[in-house]
Amino acid sequence: MRPLSIRARVLYLAIVFALLLVGSVTLATYFFVADGMAHSAQSTTWRLARTTSLAISKATTTAKLQAASEGLVGEDREHEALRLLMREIPDLFTVGGVEDGSFALYVREVTDNELRLVWFSDDRAVLDEASGRNDALLDRQPTQTGPEGRDLLTGMFSRADLGSYVVHIPLYLPNGAVGVMDVVYLPTREEGILDSARQPMFIVGAFALLVAVLMLQIIMGWVLSLVDDVRTAAESVDAGQLDVRLPEEGEHEIADLARSLNALIDRLRRRAEAQTRFVADASHELATPVAGIRGYVNILRAWGAEDPEMREEAIAAIDRESRRMARLCSDLLSMIRSDGVLDFRNARYDINAASREVLAGAATRYIDKNLEFVGPDEGPLWLYGDHDRIEEALAILVDNACKYTPDAGRVQLKTRRHRDRVVVEVTDTGIGIPESDLPSIFERFYRSDASRSKETGGFGLGLPIAKHIIDASGGMIWVRSKVASGTTFTISLPRNRAKEPKE
Template sequence: MRKLSLKLGIIFFITLFCIETFMMFFLHTSLTNSRVEEELTSLQARGNSHRTILERNFDKETLAHIVLMESEEDTDVVITNISGTILASSNPHPEIKDYINQLENTVPYNGEILQRHWQNEKYIATISPIQKQQRTVGYVFMFQNTVSIHALMERLNKHFLIVGFVSGLVTIAVIIVLSRKLAHPLIQMKEATMKMSNGDFSVTLSSNGRDELSDLAIAIQHLSDELNHLRQDRKDFLSSIAHELRTPLTFIKGYADILYKRNLTEQDRQKYLGIIIEETNRLSHLIRELFELAKMDENSFIIEKECLQLNEFLENIRGKLSPAFQEKQLHFNVHCEEGLTLMADAARLEQILMNLLKNALSYCSSGDVISVIAKRQDDLVSILVKDTGKGIPKKDLPHIFERFYRVEKSRSRSLGGVGLGLSIVKELVQAHGGEITAQSKENKGTTFILTFKGVKKYENNTTH
């Protein structure tokens, strides 16, 4: 936490420090130049004011009056004639001769600034020409000591230092708060991912905001829930496999020991051998279904689609299963729209329907009706497998496609499989790009609805 918040704090501080330094420098320079320009403008205006008075009365009394006025101020005045002779002065300024020598032929009537470099000079200076009848007869030189400007700049610098220090403290405080606020959820997410990497998926992250951090927290929380669910599924899956494998192996081992250790009659011997063969077949069927599921999970099985004529396809299935239905005295019906086609893998679609129909065969009693109905709905093909058997309880219906889920937990082994058939059916339907749903009421029957996309072209399509 310290490292992340420190890095964020340093980045924020450097960024804000650069911005504030630039702004303070710009503001300081602007204020300094503005204040100096104000002083120069004021000095120039004062010189122009004296010039205006002298243009009216250019005599000794007026000169003495102006000198007297400036002697009471922080500014100095020097009045010369056109040839540079000093007529009056409030304070001697030796550099006046240099300024007079540097004068150009004409000075603007509004005057001009002679010296503005207050940093390195003792005085700033301006000049205003005195004119009589459009002819220059003298000059008014104004001087102001730069000590006052330096004092003003020192006060300004002091204020800027105080403001900079306070703003720096406020900036640091804000950065500390913001960096911790930003770092805290990231640290929580880091700790959550560390817990998840160690196998602990009991993660709870807050997602109160609507920003990217909240989206990330929601995603991590969702991942944690999914991993926890997968871990529980794996645990249940392995437990179910162990149970399903142990049961037939126990039967096989037990009856094999009986056959090996005891002298049995031929009738008992055949009976026990039949049980061993039955359990072996059951074990072989379980392993085959597990192998099918493993291939589906790895997407290593192939769906080779072709255009199937459903009427002919369903009649072929009726022919294969009719003896089993007749033996149990069940009515088996097939209804298919004329000319209805579907792009599907023939072997896999047969496996789907066989699983559903064998399921119905197990849960129907004498006199019940089992129907397969195929029809087109817009651009979809629906295949319904209906029966009037025992039905599925409402509480079990949402779970029937889960692996190893059994509706009747205590049913006899002869009544059904191991709870993988419907899981395989769902995987195969989804591999075809279709969907499967179930509707059921206890003692009234069950309907499985398979929905596939219809056929637009008669062409083969291979899907991995």
């Protein structure tokens, strides 16, 4: 894989993207779980504080009642009640009493001003910081001092540490003494849950990362394989191979591209085939008169000196064949000219006058055939276009009409206006065109079998040239014909050529 290939770039991007995505999801998940655990620890601490409060007030009542039952009164009774309570407290918070937390009791006697530690359940309960206790006494309500501002995410990469939660409960004891009970909760259970969740979370995260990168690579591989097909096709076209087809299945963008490229390749192939055919046909047509000329040159060499009759015949034949070649060359030139984007003039001309000129020209050429020529005898019918080119097309049609009509037949040229177009019809009473030939007569070098056998001497280039001129003039041409009865070619031309000529 090349380091700057699309596949490599997508791989880098995929890794960065997946790392960011999976990392942020893992981080967020851990944060919310840790936050939940911290809340749970806090509510556990407050629950412990409530239970502690209740237990102490119950024990205080019991101690007072017991002191009273011993017959003590006044200060003695209060004193005894405090003593009994102090004796009771350790049992209350250790054996079968309030559990889960650590407890420390501080008492301030009436005579004293200091809160003194009188009992603690374990070392964790003893906190040096006294401000929380003083606040609780001042506010006369339980106060929490907890793990403020602790960074919950630190536990993500090391052991979880949610800190310790403390609630200070103010106590009003017998004999006017006041005290504070510190309830300390160490959230080891919650930290344990976080610790056990960390490893699976990382494993799932890494797996998600791997899957994301793999998926992107698979998708990329699929897209690139489609692109690869396009590249192979382009290379084949470049190497001149035009029979390749790209896979077009699917409704995605690459399939659209493949369809466009296939259409392009088809167009190129058709053009290349047409060119090959044209060159082959043209050289074949040129080869025939050349072979004829060479044959007659050989005859001239062999017998030309002795046999004057033979010499004359050979010269006449060479003359005929060379004329044929000259005509073919001029037709080919005309064909190439009509293929190119030659500028079409756009001048006003009279189609009736042009038609009459064309007919007159044909009449002199086909004088021997004794044909009847009928042209438009109305006044001018004006239209815009290239006068010479349209006359060339008409001449081709009239020439065909004369050529393929037996002696004493009729060749007629009619014009009429139809909306914003001019319609010209060239009709003859000739041999007609077989129906099977009709679709092909506008192809280059196509000649129907009937006309080949008639030795009319054409090349099959007239109609393609005429059609090209008409198409490029924004017009249309079509044919109706009946064998042995006659043919009509119809041309429809726009009266005003607004559009540019087609190529």
